[in-house]
Amino acid sequence: MVDLKTLKASLVKLGVKPGMRLIVHTKFSAFGGVEGGPEGFIRTLMELLTPEGTLLMPTFTFQLYEGKDYGKPFDYCNSPSATGIVSETFRKMPGVYRSADPCHPTAAWGKDAKWFVEEHHKVPTVSKDSPIGRLEQKGGHILMVSCEDSVTFMHVVEFTNHVPCLGCRTEEYDGILADGKQVKLRTWGWRKGTCTALDTPKIFQTMRGCGEMSEADVGNAHLSLFPCSAYRTAYEPLLAAHCPACPIRPRTVSRTVPTDWDMEKERLLSSDAFTGDLDL
Numbered sequence: 666m667v668d669l670k671t672l673k674a675s676l677v678k679l680g681v682k683p684g685m686r687l688i689v690h691t692k693f694s695a696f697g698g699v700e701g702g703p704e705g706f707i708r709t710l711m712e713l714l715t716p717e718g719t720l721l722m723p724t725f726t727f728q729l730y731e732g733k734d735y736g737k738p739f740d741y742c743n744s745p746s747a748t749g750i751v752s753e754t755f756r757k758m759p760g761v762y763r764s765a766d767p768c769h770p771t772a773a774w775g776k777d778a779k780w781f782v783e784e785h786h787k788v789p790t791v792s793k794d795s796p797i798g799r800l801e802q803k804g805g806h807i808l809m810v811s812c813e814d815s816v817t818f819m820h821v822v823e824f825t826n827h828v829p830c831l832g833c834r835t836e837e838y839d840g841i842l843a844d845g846k847q848v849k850l851r852t853w854g855w856r857k858g859t860c861t862a863l864d865t866p867k868i869f870q871t872m873r874g875c876g877e878m879s880e881a882d883v884g885n886a887h888l889s890l891f892p893c894s895a896y897r898t899a900y901e902p903l904l905a906a907h908c909p910a911c912p913i914r915p916r917t918v919s920r921t922v923p924t925d926w927d928m929e930k931e932r933l934l935s936s937d938a939f940t941g942d943l944d945l
Contacts, residue, residue, distance in 0.1 A: 666698040666700060666884075667696050667699045667883055668700045669699075671883070672699060672700075672705075672706065672709050672883060673712070675881050675883045675888070676710070676713055676888075677713065679808075679879050679881045679888055679890045680806075680879045680890050681710065681713045681714070681808070681890065682713065682714075683714060683715040683717060683718060684714070684715065684718045684776075685714055685718045685719075685805075686719045686721075687710070687718065687719065687720055687721065687805060687806050687807070688722065688723075688771075688797060688800055688805065688808070688817075688818070689710065689720065689721070689751070690722075690723065690748075690807070690808070690809050690810065690812050690815045690816065691706075691749055691751045691752070691810040692811040692886070693706070693750055693810070695810060695812075695884075695886035695887070696810075696884040697885040697886075698884070699884070703751045703753075703754040703755075704754055707751065707754060707758065711774065711775070715775075716775055717775070718775050718776060719773060719774070719776050719805075720755075720773065720774045720775050721771055721781060721796060721797070721800060722751065722755045722756070722771070723746070723748045723771055723772075723817055724748065724752050724753070724755070724770050724772045725746065725747055725748045725768065725770065726739055726744050726745075726746070726768060727747040727748075729767060729768070729838065730768040730855075731855070732747070736919065737839075738838070738839040738841050739765075739767035739768075739838055739839070739840045739841070739850060740841045741763065741765055741770075741840065741841060741842050741843050742843050748815075755774070756772040758774070760778070761774045762778050762779050762781075762782050762783075763782060764781075764782035764783070764786065764796055765785060765786040765840065765842070766785045766790050766795075766850070766852050767840055767852050768836075768852040769785075769795075769817070769853075770785070771785065771795075773796060779945050780799070781799050781800070782796050782945075783942070783943055786850055786851070786938075786939060786940065786943070787933065787940045789824060789833045789853065789926055790820075790834070790853035791821045791824045791853060792821070792824055792825070797821050797893075798825075800818075801818070801821065804893075804894070805893050806890060806891065806892050806893065807890070807891055807893060808888065808889070808890050809888065810887075810888055811886045811888075813869060816865075816896060818893055818896055818897075819863065819896070819900060822896065822900045822901060823904065827928075828908050829908070829911070829914060830856035830857075830911065830913040830914055830915060831853055831855070831915060832855075832915035832921075833854075833924050833928060834853065834925055834926045835851075835853065835854040835915060835924050836852050836853065836854050836920045836921055836922065837850070837851055837852075837920055837937075838850050838920060840939065842939070842943070842944070843943070843944050848939035849937055849938045849939060851922075851925065851938045853915075854917075854918075855915065855916050856913050856914070856916065857913060857914060857916040858912075861911060862900075862904050862907035862911070863903070867899075868899040868903070869889070871898075875895065875899075877891050877895035877898075878891040
């Protein structure tokens with residue numbers, strides 16, 4: 666069992682500090698137990714970041730996008746996170762706001778939390794103006810807890826490098842907003858095949874070699890902290906080497922629709938999807 670004093674000291678040594686903009690991906694069971702459970706872990710992060718910082722977590726709903734509940738409505742307030750107990754606990758805590766992408770909703774707390782999530786349903790899922798794209802804009806960092814292959818920021822790097830394997834707002838799902846209004850919501854189209862560019866061990870080794878990543882073992886978990894910018898620098902050369910000749914394209918499913926996004930001008934076209942303001 667990891668006590669909160671040890672957890673806090675380890676996070677400080679790792680580099681978590683007041684005012685930091687941080688997204689956290691966790692395999693919580695890897696700790697082998699944390700005092701106070703998931704909420705104890707979250708509140709320790711909040712205490713270290715202070716309200717001048719921002720804490721983001723993925724609250725993705727893969728069960729609606731490709732899992733057992735495929736095609737069912739995304740309920741903004743009630744659809745649970747499929748990305749672990751920490752993110753599910755986080756999204757329900759006071760002062761936490763969630764975006765309305767029906768596959769990749771992201772939750773935020775702290776400074777500018779609303780700004781991070783409020784436009785997500787109006788833009789491409791992993792664009793520069795998505796919550797994780799905005800994290801990069803703000804000089805943000807990524808904290809991984811025993812889940813190195815789950816760096817969602819990888820897709821922001823891919824999308825902003827115009828890879829041909831990710832659909833841009835090419836799937837549409839039913840949604841239920843906080844006020845109960847039923848709407849249509851757009852999300853991305855996942856690639857139909859395995860990415861040959863992504864090499865997580867190589868990316869992490871590059872960041873280590875540049876001194877851009879700090880690491881620590883806490884309980885039985887391995888923690889890694891690094892800037893979004895360092896991950897981009899390490900990943901982009903792999904994309905440049907692999908993507909031009911790659912034949913993989915986005916999947917086609919029953920929810921596939923023509924895109925409503927002008928890639929050249931980076932703006933919405935005419936759309937039947939909800940693009941109004943959220944009641945945050």
